[in-house]
Amino acid sequence: MQLIPYITKHTQLPEKSIQHTVELLDQDCTVPFISRYRKEKTGNLDEVQITAIVQYKEAFEVLEKRKSTVLKSIEEQDLLTDELRSQIEIAANLVTLEDLYLPFKKKRKTKAETARKNGLEPLAKIIMAQNHTNVEQAAERYVKTEIKTVADALEGARHIIAEWLNERISVRNQIRNQLERSAMLTTKVIGTQRESEKAQKFRDYFDWSEALKRCPSHRFLAILRAENEGFIRVKVEIDDDHMLSKIADRIIKSNNSCVPQIRMALADAYKRLLFPSLSNELLKVAKEKADAEAIKVFSKNLKQLLLVAPLGEKRILAIDPGFRSGCKVVCLSAQGALQHNETIYPHAPQNKSSEAIKKISSLVDSHKIEAIAIGNGTASRETEQLIKRIHFKNPIEVYVVSEAGASIYSASKIARDEFPNYDVTVRGAVSIGRRLADPLAELVKIDAKSIGVGQYQHDVDQSKLQSSLDSVVERCVNSVGVNINTASVPLLSYVSGIGPKLAENIVAYRTENGSFADRATIKKVPRLGEKAFEQGAGFLRIKDGKNPLDDSAVHPESYPIVKQMAKDTGKSISDLIGNTSELQQIDLNNYLTENVGLPTLKDIIEELEKPGLDRREKAKVFTFDQNIRKITDVREGQLLPGIVNNITNFGCFVDIGIKESGLIHVSNLSDSFVIDVNAHVSLQQQIIVKVLSVDIARKRIQLKLHKG
Known part of the structure; x- marks a missing residue:
């Protein structure tokens, strides 16, 4: 198998475009560079298509490396035939390759291996040939030393036959096909966990049954998480009797005394070897698909978040709000430099709101502030109300900014290097202000996994997630462009061809x-x-x-x-x-x-x-309903303004100005069937929602997208 036909088969892209793209990749060209500046070479492929070529190129290289290992192993055993070599070399995927390698894999001591050492392989061949009318009589010749009885001889032969059946590719594929078509995913709550408080968030899956092929990725990952946390047991089930009957029909060609032995060997192989192995394989494939879907959702969300509208170069006063510990206030220059910081205590228990108002008003005047950024965490709404009571000399726009990941940044080495003489509270407030000015430039300083957009990001393959998110950040940074004279090291490191070390230089x-x-x-x-x-x-x-x-x-x-x-x-x-x-x-x-x-x-x-045009829109001021401060203020039927703060395959979450985000289930996004949530809403989009229900005990709010 050759690389270009392999990629062509999986991507359906023009072979010439793939050939030239692979050549560029082999020259260490980056995806953003190839898609933007080598369109003639690639036939105008976009970043998504080029990324697909990269992924299948890597998959092909993994496959070829494994083939080399397998061939070497079989050759060292002096068992490699020309036919087997050919089969291995044309294997199109790892599953086929591993099936071919299975008979030659070094195994731990097995029942079949013991039976072979006791000389029972000829008897197993006699049984599988299905020509002998009296198999017990045939087995008598093998009763010696370790084999005490005819029954022992037949049992040992069945162990060998079971291993043969387990290694037979046609049998494995037959079970695979049946599993793919009709496997049921079933769960049972572990008895002691039914009343556990921690388990209640998974109570929908205490006794669950569903066709695995119809189980959506988010539900599958939730079920696996419940199992990993010890609340439920998960099983894969199919009609075993039907499956055994279908396999038997293929391998049994006579009606003599050999047949019962083959049926027993088949049942043993199925229960002990085939089904456990192939059901686990099925779950692994399902997990990989679910991971891919979750990573895709996370990547879409991250892209939208990184490309959120910037305010631009404005003088900003940023506030990291809080109650007992006060509100940390910083003043930033138009280029994001820290010019002043202090703490005010407008809320309980200090309640020094008059002093806070005077201080904010004074800072706005002295630093010629053009906009105010307020973090959306604890005491955010109260702080917003305080700011709106102030009568500024000039119009000041007030923005509520997501704090997601700000605490990660403020404690990071990047933040310590930027602000070695300030504590985490000052760094966090600076990050909030800079996020308003340029979300992309600030968010690249944070591990994307810590931003918290997506579904089950901690349950998916972390290396694949990291790779995908890094690719998203790289594409976003290069699509916008970077001012080399103001950019930070983290931002520069994502520029095509630069990387962390050159960014530092x-x-x-x-x-x-x-x-x-x-x-x-x-x-x-x-x-x-x-x-x-x-x-x-x-x-x-x-x-x-x-x-x-x-x-x-x-x-x-x-x-x-x-x-x-x-x-x-x-x-x-x-x-x-x-x-x-x-x-x-x-x-x-x-x-x-x-x-x-x-x-x-x-x-x-x-x-x-339009040289240097920023593809992003400009930031817009947003105001929550001033009467909604906590979940008990929310009532069924209300129309409320909100901001989409997370998107999943089952719907989107909306910030309506309180601690608990509401959920617009996918069925409530539109009156018609919704294929892609992103086709109806985008991250940080300002929308109007209708409240469908409020469950105060479970802190859940169900919403519907209002299109009035």
């Missing part, structure tokens, strides 16, 4: 030599070679630099093309930028070359029309 060079005046200067950064420059330059922006193209997504390798366009139109590059009427008249066919085609030229024109 960039910041160190910037600190020592001042701002970068043009993209060419980037090459002076220690250890940043031509390859890294090629991969990253187009995503690094320089504001107010020597060359206006440096603040655009036009890659330096295409500067000569723009220079020629400007010359041909009789204008300078600066005059050409933003001049839509002039740009639209340019005949792109005049600039086609062997390596530069229309896709790249169209991208250049689009970028010149």
Whole structure:
């Protein structure tokens, strides 16, 4: 099996596009770079398609590595035939490969191995041949030494037959197919846990039964979590008698005394070897599918969160609210630098609201504050109410900002390095303010798994989750672009071709030599070679630099093309930028070359029309219902404003301004069938919801999306 046909089979993408993409990947090109600047090579594949090629390329390499190990192992046993080698080499997946390898795997001491040592393999062959009319008589010849009776001889032969049946690929596939079609997932509560308080969140699964193929990923993961926490037992079940009958029909070809022995061996093989192994395999596959679905949901949510509308470069006063410990207040410059910090105590038990109002008003005036950011944690609503009582001299926009992961950041090494002389409360407040200014730049400092959007992220394969989330962050960062003169090390590290070490070198060079005046200067950064420059330059922006193209997504390798366009139109590059009427008249066919085609030229024109345009929307002020402070204020039938704060496959959660988020179940998102929750709502979207029910005891609020 060859790599390109393998990827083509799984992706259905053009073979030529795959070939060129693989070549670029082998040259250490990144996905963002390939999708943006090598469209002619890939046939205009997007990031999702290129990522799929990366994944199947990796899967193929894992498969080939395993084949090599298997072939070596069988060869060392001197059992490798030409036919077996061919079967292994054409194996299209790991399941087929492992089935082929099963008979040659080194096993612990088994009943079949003991029977072979006692010389019973010829008897097993006689039975399987199904030609002998008196199998007991045939077995008498094998009664010797360790084999005391005919019954012992027949039992040993059955152990050998059971192992043969377990290793027979056709039998394994027959059971696999039946499991895939009709396996039932059943659960039973462990007796002592039925009344356990901790187990109550899983009580729906105390006695559950469902076709495994119809079990949605979120429910499957919930069931596995309940099992892992010791509340329930999980089993896979099919009609065993029907399955045994179907297998017997395939392997039994006579009606003599051998048949009962084969049936007993089959029953033993099925119960002891085949079903446990293949049902576990089925659960493993189901878990992998559920993981993939959960990771997909998490990745979608993360992308939406990272691309949430930024406020931009504004002077911000940020508040991390609290009751007993007070509210930590910081003032940030338009570039996010910390200028002032202190603590106010407007709420119980101190209740120094008058002092707090005076202090906030004074800070807003002295630091020329343009916006206020309030964390959405404890005392958030009370703090928001306090701020809205203040009469500022100039209009001040007030935003409630998600604190998700802020505590992780404030205690991290990144935060300690940024603010070595301040405690975690100050760092947390700074993070809240910076999230309002630029969510992407701030959130990249936090482990994406700590942000808490998605479903069952702690239950899925953590390495696959990390890989997927890192890929999402990389795509988001590069799609927006990064100001090299203000970006932090964590943000720069996600730029195509840069990575953590070069990001540190960039910041160190910037600190020592001042701002970068043009993209060419980037090459002076220690250890940043031509390859890294090629991969990253187009995503690094320089504001107010020597060359206006440096603040655009036009890659330096295409500067000569723009220079020629400007010359041909009789204008300078600066005059050409933003001049839509002039740009639209340019005949792109005049600039086609062997390596530069229309896709790249169209991208250049689009970028010149709106250079450095931030694809994100601008932040909008949002106000919760002022009468809703706690869950007991929520009533059935109310229409309330809310913000979508998490999306899952079974619906979305909505912040309505209280501690408990409400759930819009997938069935309440639309009057028609909902295939994809993301088609109806997006993370951080401001919506109106209708309250369907309130369960105060379980702290659950059911909502419906209102489309009035």
